[in-house]
């Protein structure tokens with residue numbers, strides 16, 4: 266790296282000892298999931314390697330199940346069950362170390378957080394209680410005996426040795442987010458024991474102390490041993506509180522080589538920008554550093570180098586922990602070092618990345634469309650493939666799909682023209698970022714418009730609504746139609762696949778009307794059959810603007826899909842704060858003159874609710890009129906020098922913003938590339954090695 270950095274960021278680049286190893290700087294990629302885990306290890310390895318290349322001093326794995334007696338299926342993380350898992354983990358540490366970072370492995374024994382759906386072992390916990398998982402699996406954990414605890418220590422010793430053999434520099438013992446046995450012992454919520462492992466904090470921390478001593482004894486001469494703890498469980502009278510965290514660090518400050526502090530549950534820790542600001546955890550961390558002579562790392566969706574410097578200079582943290590900011594921009598440290606702060610692709614805090622883990626699919630990032638495609642498709646987050654044989658491309662529509670395509674093609678070296686109907690760029694992102702809590706989403710537009718403004722080979726024309734004739738006349742060799750989508754007014758979505766019957770008297774609006782400034786007052790019904798964020802955001806906005814709002818949804822949950830972004834509980838609470846009435850398991854089935862009829866989805870019982878307006882948040886349709894006109898004139902393309910016209914993003918098929926940035930990026934990557942043989946997959950995949958059919962073991 267050539268350093269051209271602003272000297273005020275120098276402190277972020279000072280090395281620091283973590284036990285026997287030294288991190289080259291203060292950028293610490295804390296463990297994070299990616300939806301790939303043991304199913305896609307090479308994809309994970311390449312993703313981590315690129316972060317090391319991008320300047321992170323420490324790069325961790327996601328959680329690694331350290332023994333087969335506790336696992337978190339159906340979620341896909343990593344495993345270190347026996348020596349067979351070492352090569353997979355070594356591939357990751359090799360990549361990380363090749364990039365110049367310290368390689369860290371997070372060892373987890375999920376205990377009461379693991380239903381063992383795959384191994385069918387009986388789960389174990391400090392105290393017998395039902396399993397505590399997202400899905401309330403109907404399984405209980407049994408109480409650990411002293412023999413079990415002794416075994417657990419031996420299993421950890423074996424895992425420490427294997428982690429060393431796999432080439433790691435740092436071990437993180439996972440005791441945060443309710444996901445690790447150390448926390449289950451520390452917390453009075455899950456530890457009701459009366460022996461020397463229960464009761465006082467000293468007793469509850471016994472296992473933690475034993476495991477750290479065992480780790481030091483086994484591998485401490487060459488590996489740093491870190492401890493990841495929850496800062497506050499926030500579960501009322503019971504639980505591991507922030508006061509107890511401070512007491513614990515005060516008692517055993519020098520025990521681990523580093524304290525890694527993360528807020529309560531995963532929902533609290535990975536708060537979406539809609540609910541949590543950058544550095545939201547600092548008050549829970551402040552002062553802990555004074556209780557220990559070991560370094561402290563904490564997280565807080567840090568994207569601003571100035572905020573990072575403040576965390577160090579004000580003595581809150583020694584190292585800047587990042588998961589999401591490192592996903593959105595794997596080269597964040599390098600950009601600061603090279604004096605290119607304005608090039609940082611800032612995380613927008615949408616938590617789309619988390620949905621990969623929750624849905625057991627590869628994670629996506631709204632801002633970084635190359636995330637988890639680094640190996641699968643050879644997509645590097647900063648380096649584009651060289652320009653192909655064509656020269657010119659016209660992009661119609663400057664939403665996330667069009668902006669991403671323009672930026673990526675510009676970087677490849679094409680002459681790109683971006684035409685946009687309105688006077689502002691950003692499409693849906695510009696509109697949606699005006700809604701309550703969504704301002705950070707504007708970063709999708711801001712990053713790309715700045716990057717595009719730096720490219721001499723890109724020209725942007727706002728206030729230009731192109732017709733099919735104009736596109737044909739324009740003379741670009743390739744055209745992408747990224748004209749976006751609009752919300753349906755007729756209620757068609759999942760519950761209704763045909764329009765909802767209406768007398769035609771009650772005013773019916775869509776989110777597009779509200780984003781365009783339509784003021785709606787009085788009694789309003791919001792019908793949410795979309796199930797992501799929009800229904801609740803619109804309900805919140807209308808309530809804030811003084812309307813009396815009822816939200817009706819056929820789901821058992823408000824904004825059901827946000828269970829996957831960890832926002833659902835916060836969203837429901839926010840609606841309650843704004844006095845929004847919530848009717849679940851119900852669907853609007855008739856639009857009357859001054860009311861709507863809704864039906865209970867179980868009993869089919871109908872009820873009328875008086876209202877002045879209905880807002881349909883049901884589904885969107887792609888705006889493909891321009892594409893349809895051009896398709897109908899395909900025979901004319903060649904005469905105008907046009908080699909291809911494609912429709913991309915929401916115009917082709919509406920989906921979350923991450924799908925649009927992906928579509929734009931894919932269009933840019935694949936332009937002029939050889940036409941793919943249909944028999945060959947468009948990406949690489951990891952294949953399981955078949956075992957001999959009659960292998961006795």
Ligand code: ADP
Pocket residue numbers: 661662663664665666667668684685686687691692693694729730731732747748749750888891913914915916922925
């Ligand atoms: P996506 O998410 O796929 O990027 P958006 O809805 O965010 O889609 O953005 C589509 C953009 O395309 C909007 O800003 C819209 O104003 C613009 N647009 C739609 N039709 C035309 C057209 N015929 N010419 C130029 N711009 C258009």
Ligand code: SF4
Pocket residue numbers: 589590592593611612613614615616617618619629630631632633
């Ligand atoms: Fe940030 Fe959203 Fe990307 Fe996750 S998906 S890293 S929250 S921008």
